[in-house]
Amino acid sequence: MKILVLGSKGQLGQCLNDQLAITEHDVVYTSRGQIDIADFEATKNKFLDVAPDLVINATAYTAVDMAESEPNRAHEINEIAVKNLAKLAKHNNATLIHFSTDYIFDGTSLEPYTELDNTNPMSVYGKSKLYG
DSSP states (O other): OEEEEEOTTSHHHHHHHHHHTTSSSEEEEEOTTTOOTTSHHHHHHHHHHHOOSEEEEOOOOOOTTGGGTOHHHHHIIIIIHHHHHHHHHHHTTOEEEEOOOGGGSOSOOSSOOOTTSOOOOOSHHHHHHHHO
16 A cells, blocks of 8 residues: 655654554655645645555644634645645545544533534634644
């Protein structure tokens, strides 16, 4: 299986590198410098060159506080670019794994959140991740 890991230099990407290194899969690791998912045409071209079976998106706009003053950038990366990745994956019969955050919830639950809980993001960052 050919796997494309986006965001391999970040915290999550490095953990994925460690785990995937011990598999037999053909893994292509990329950083933002190689594939900036905010640039759709460049992403599309590189995606087609790699032709992955599985795409793991470990890249994101993660500056939680800065997202309040850069909402367009946060939405561009965490929402629009992720939707474009999903379309590329679907069109090319690849599976996309995308990671979210607990910031999509309001933090008022006394129990751990699950994927089935209602969302209520309290910040631009949380909203951008939810929409993605």
